[in-house]
Amino acid sequence: MSAQTTERPGRGPTAAESQKVLGVLLSEDERPTPSNAFSASITFGWRAMLKIKHIPTQLFDVTIFPIIMTVMFTYIFGGAMGAVVSGTGQTGGVAISEYVQFFIPGIFVQTLIMITMYTGMTLNKDISKGIFDRFRSLPTWRPAQLVGALLGDQVRYALAGVIILGVGFIVGFRPEGGLAGAAAGFVLLLVFSFCLSWVWTTISLLLPTEEAVMGVSMTIMMPLTFASNIFVPTETMPDWLQSVVDHNPVSVVVTAIRELMDGVYDLGSMITVLIYCAVLVAVFAPISMVLYNRKS
Template structure:
């Protein structure tokens, strides 16, 4: 009887454990993988994929530099005049806009990069690796959680690049190193939580292209209808309330405050509540789809 038929009749994990008991004496059987070790292993797998396919780092290296430089030097003068309210363009306007803009582009870039979590998972599904992992006697969510943990390294690299370029173009956070690190940690937590949305999308969509298309349709309104580029005070009244309620705007405001040296517990709690709600909604749905994926 083939392994495929065994798995279909008895279930992957139970059958794998039975075969292990038959083939190995009790004193030679390896300890079963726990939630932490399984997640860390799949996280390490995600990093090894980057090692063997370094082109995957394109979105976390070139894209942040391109976005930061483009908005600073092409749109910085005009945007700076809006932010400052003086109507004056030129060097001072650009310098003032950089202080406003860098925390925003910091958030936008990392949020957009989270989409690739779903693309990568969908690629595993299409290649059949997904089914092989599900047949192993491991903690069920380990593959999903491990992939999200591995992506934290990519997010950290992208954030470091943005802040480095920001410092080069004149960004000087009043909150100092502590404020920057606090904002960075808060954004990484939110990125991990948001990745569950794209995990669910990857389990619903039939191809990588479909995952990318749906993800872009969701992420573009969230990031551009926010306070990343201009203050909400410059928007029409009917739009201002919508933008302020946008979770991305709440996150950007909290990180701006931290980098400006302002510690507002209310803003941080609001961000954490949004993040907890995302995980509470999308993580169970993702696991439901994962367990029933054929």
């Protein structure tokens, strides 16, 4: 005689039962508030800062590089370049002193915009490790993952800027605009650096490796920084080159920073910089998001 087991067909919980269970587990006043665009961006920005905390060697480029560049150009090239800038042909300590007033705002800009390249390299490394695949599965504002990374890098930019100005004061830089002018120039440069970072974000999403990102970024940045008015005035250059250098975005930013640090608040120069910022974000931020959403 064989025994037969009769199984009742299973059924899932009804809607009322599900609501009752949810009501017990999580009451209305305990439900977490969904993250908005701002809070999500701040959260991912805090993640970028924690990476710096746990891997402090990432700060090497923003601490040592600015000091080396400032001291080298001040004391090795300052005498010769100072003679060119002053137009007197006089070299030595006087020329260096005059050149420092011209040069520090320029190297201030060069250092920060060069550091923005590391944003793309860091992002490319994170994506290659697969961490952003997890981020994209989260119910958050999608651009927050990129915006937060760029906001976190603002700390690195600010640190580099403080070091540059500190070394500049040590070697004799005295901005005529005082602390207010230096602070205004600092803020304007941080805004431009944030917007420029979207360019390297796009490049990091297009290229497969960190080394490729570094190579392309340097190829773009070297002409922009050296074919500018960072080191010498454009009046010392050939006529055909002056117009190109004057319209270089780096030259436009350097001119605005120099004016602010000299206490000259030229609204036209500041608006021009902000227009460049708006164009960079309007062009490269959407491209970055399209590439990011398609990244696998």
